[in-house]
Amino acid sequence: MTTTYAVHSEGLEKRFGEVHALRGLDLAVPEGTICALLGPNGAGKSTAVRLLTTLITPDGGTARVAGHDVAKDPAAVRRVIGVTGQDASVDGDLSGRENLRLFARLQRLRGAEGRARADELLAEFGLVDAADRPVRTYSGGMRRRLDLAASLLIRPRVLFLDEPTTGLDPASRNRIWEAVRRLADRGTTVLLTTQYLEEADRLAGHVVLIDDGRASVTGTPAELKARIGRYAEAVVAEDAALPAAAMVLGQLAGAEAVLDPARRAAGAVTTDPTLTLPRIVRELDAAGIPVVDATLRPPTLDEVFLRLTAPKELVA
Amino acid sequence: MTIIAYDESKGARVALAGRAVVGDGWAMFGRHLQRLRRAPGLFILTQSMPVTMLLFFGYVFGSAVALAGGADYRAYLVPGLLVATAANGIMAGMFQAAADNHRGVMDRFRTLPMSRAAVPIGQAASEVAQAAIGLVPLAAVGYAVGWRIEGGFGPAVGAFGLLLLFRLATAWVGIWLGLAAKSEEAAGQLGGATFMLPMLSGAYIPTAGMTGWLRTVAEWNPISAVSAACRELFGNETAVTAGAAWPVAHPVVASVGWSLLLMAVCVPLAVRRYDKSTK
Numbered sequence A: 001m002t003t004t005y006a007v008h009s010e011g012l013e014k015r016f017g018e019v020h021a022l023r024g025l026d027l028a029v030p031e032g033t034i035c036a037l038l039g040p041n042g043a044g045k046s047t048a049v050r051l052l053t054t055l056i057t058p059d060g061g062t063a064r065v066a067g068h069d070v071a072k073d074p075a076a077v078r079r080v081i082g083v084t085g086q087d088a089s090v091d092g093d094l095s096g097r098e099n100l101r102l103f104a105r106l107q108r109l110r111g112a113e114g115r116a117r118a119d120e121l122l123a124e125f126g127l128v129d130a131a132d133r134p135v136r137t138y139s140g141g142m143r144r145r146l147d148l149a150a151s152l153l154i155r156p157r158v159l160f161l162d163e164p165t166t167g168l169d170p171a172s173r174n175r176i177w178e179a180v181r182r183l184a185d186r187g188t189t190v191l192l193t194t195q196y197l198e199e200a201d202r203l204a205g206h207v208v209l210i211d212d213g214r215a216s217v218t219g220t221p222a223e224l225k226a227r228i229g230r231y232a233e234a235v236v237a238e239d240a241a242l243p244a245a246a247m248v249l250g251q252l253a254g255a256e257a258v259l260d261p262a263r264r265a266a267g268a269v270t271t272d273p274t275l276t277l278p279r280i281v282r283e284l285d286a287a288g289i290p291v292v293d294a295t296l297r298p299p300t301l302d303e304v305f306l307r308l309t310a311p312k313e314l315v316a
Numbered sequence B: 001m002t003i004i005a006y007d008e009s010k011g012a013r014v015a016l017a018g019r020a021v022v023g024d025g026w027a028m029f030g031r032h033l034q035r036l037r038r039a040p041g042l043f044i045l046t047q048s049m050p051v052t053m054l055l056f057f058g059y060v061f062g063s064a065v066a067l068a069g070g071a072d073y074r075a076y077l078v079p080g081l082l083v084a085t086a087a088n089g090i091m092a093g094m095f096q097a098a099a100d101n102h103r104g105v106m107d108r109f110r111t112l113p114m115s116r117a118a119v120p121i122g123q124a125a126s127e128v129a130q131a132a133i134g135l136v137p138l139a140a141v142g143y144a145v146g147w148r149i150e151g152g153f154g155p156a157v158g159a160f161g162l163l164l165l166f167r168l169a170t171a172w173v174g175i176w177l178g179l180a181a182k183s184e185e186a187a188g189q190l191g192g193a194t195f196m197l198p199m200l201s202g203a204y205i206p207t208a209g210m211t212g213w214l215r216t217v218a219e220w221n222p223i224s225a226v227s228a229a230c231r232e233l234f235g236n237e238t239a240v241t242a243g244a245a246w247p248v249a250h251p252v253v254a255s256v257g258w259s260l261l262l263m264a265v266c267v268p269l270a271v272r273r274y275d276k277s278t279k
């Protein structure tokens, strides 16, 4: 049986002078799914998106979007994709409404239809009050929302979103997530990049961890989380109690604890699914440790990378 | 405009592509007009420059330039300034194209299924529209300082048409150079230098009085041919003497030829450059 992939790349490479931004990226995103590319700064996420959306051409390897080769038939690719890049791609001197109407026309929406669709999106993204102001007077989050609205004028077959919710407030973030889910429900394939594990978790059926220009780990969010585990952390009242707290946490987690003396915190990653927060607090309390705060949460991206990627110098 | 269908026949593809160029180019033209309405400052400045130059050159240098037969220098200067203003298409085109090319919105245009030529075409069209508006104040002030249309209505319309055609051609030169420029600053410096071009032509002073090699250079400068053509069509003194180079001796044909030649070279270069930049 052959699966059709909406996005399929093999050995994708891109160099910018000395910088080897992508070193053989393999991606296979099935039609109608949401895939998240997760990675630290400089991992190559944006480069991958720019290659797949025909903005730059690869130095090696191949990539197909909805069956069309991005290097050989970019025009065909452009007909089936929607894109919101990492940087603003709307015209600052036009108003929000003028921007959307222009992009609607360029996507062959008829006059009245395009105007109606623009108004609909302005309402959906909370931009009605600012609709007739030049975009350069918008706040960063408003501009971001307009940028996202612009890629949703028509329902694309494949939607690319490069860090769609970076810099957005929680309400706007939820609105974006809803819009993305609705599109996916109607059959659009979505490839998004993010720095937030939570975002990948909430939206994506499939997560690809990009590190140093390659896909280092792939899987469903559940699989990834099972591999990553959770992060147990305790903050204590006095410095003297820190080593003891680290010892207790380490035993509970089954892994070595790390100390953060500045915050008087000790933490450890655990892959034990039965460990609970009450138990952590009880054990610490029983050991006579003055706990002032305790958490058991998914690890941050930094912690994920430290655990799942080969140990190397971290370039922030 | 209908949705681009997946029609494989070549004729249908060409027809669709043609419709896309016109429709998308028109949409991009609209974008430029909207931008202009929001930020008219630069437009007003560029329109008032030639009027200032007319008064400055006309009255400050006017007394120093003697034309054969005692013709009025200011009447001679007006058509030249109209042409010099049209030649500003290079500078304006460069500034605009270079600035636009570094705007984030270009990334969106490049990922939309629109015609690859639409962005430069929209800009060129907006340049011509601005130039057409700009002719009015300059011609009006020219009239006030003594310039007259003496060759009849038809030829005068021809002269204005020629001015707009030349503006279109120079705009394409500018758009190509602006897209090819490494940075906005580089485009700004090179564009500013094009201010010199009309000085090396018959726009402000007759080429007949220039020394040998300079005269040859000036007369092969397209601005000289267009200036002579406009003077001829407006019925003004052309100050073209025997022994002038071919383009100046046959100014109307040469002006159309120069314009078409510049476009034949620069339109494909500009469109290709637009398509390839950021790659």
Ligand SMILES: Nc1ncnc2c1ncn2[C@@H]1O[C@H](COP(=O)(O)OP(=O)(O)OP(=O)(O)O)[C@@H](O)[C@H]1O
Pocket (backbone or CB within 6 Å): A016, A017, A019, A020, A021, A039, A040, A041, A042, A043, A044, A045, A046, A047, A048, A086
């Ligand atoms: N146009 C360019 N010229 C030179 N180097 C570039 C260019 N674009 C990207 N790079 C380099 O390629 C590498 C990958 O960059 P990319 O933008 O893809 O990272 P990213 O994963 O999107 O990071 P971020 O999370 O910061 O957005 C980086 O080292 C970056 O400096």
Ligand SMILES: [Mg+2]
Pocket (backbone or CB within 6 Å): A045, A046, A047, A086, A162
């Ligand atoms: Mg990025």
